[in-house]
Structure formats: structure tokens, C-alpha cells
Amino acid sequence: MSHIHKELVQERISGVAVRLACHASDDHADRTAWAAALLLAATRDLAPPDRSAVRRGVHDVLEMFEPSWMD
Structure with missing residues (x-):
């Protein structure tokens, strides 16, 4: 995966993580x-x-919030 693609992937994962954190309640x-x-x-x-x-990145983020989510 090229550097640009890696940055795109990380940006998408970060965006999901931020939105998920906002709705953690x-x-x-x-x-x-x-x-x-x-x-x-x-x-x-x-x-x-x-x-x-x-x-994969989003799965890791979800695991940080609550490990049972992905079971």
C-alpha cells in the first residue's frame, strides 16, 4: 500500500473513531x-x-471501546 493510501486508511479510521467516541453514551x-x-x-x-x-483498523478501535462488540 502506498504512503497516500496508508494516510487515507488512517484518516478513515480516525474519522470513525471520533464519531464513535461522540456517541459512546x-x-x-x-x-x-x-x-x-x-x-x-x-x-x-x-x-x-x-x-x-x-x-481492520475500525475493528481495533471498537475493541478499545468494548471488546465484546465484535463477537
Whole structure:
């Protein structure tokens, strides 16, 4: 992945993390659905390798908030 692509991936992950943190007080079901919607929005225009990288990064962010989210 090129440097530009790495920056794009990190920007998308950061954007999802910030939005998720803003809504951390919502109940579990709402947060999970909202995080999934953010992930789709953050990856819909990316090529498959970049999409995968963003998804892995978002998974790591979600694990920091609540490890059981991704089970």
C-alpha cells in the first residue's frame, strides 16, 4: 500500500473513531448499528485492499471501546 493510501486508511479510521467516541453514551445496540453504518460509509468508495485495512483498523478501535462488540 502506498504512503497516500496508508494516510487515507488512517484518516478513515480516525474519522470513525471520533464519531464513535461522540456517541459512546448510547446503548449497546445503537452503538453497534451506528458503528456498522460508519464503517460502510468510510469504506464504500475504497478499493478492496484499502477497504480491508480500514475495517481492520475500525475493528481495533471498537475493541478499545468494548471488546465484546465484535463477537
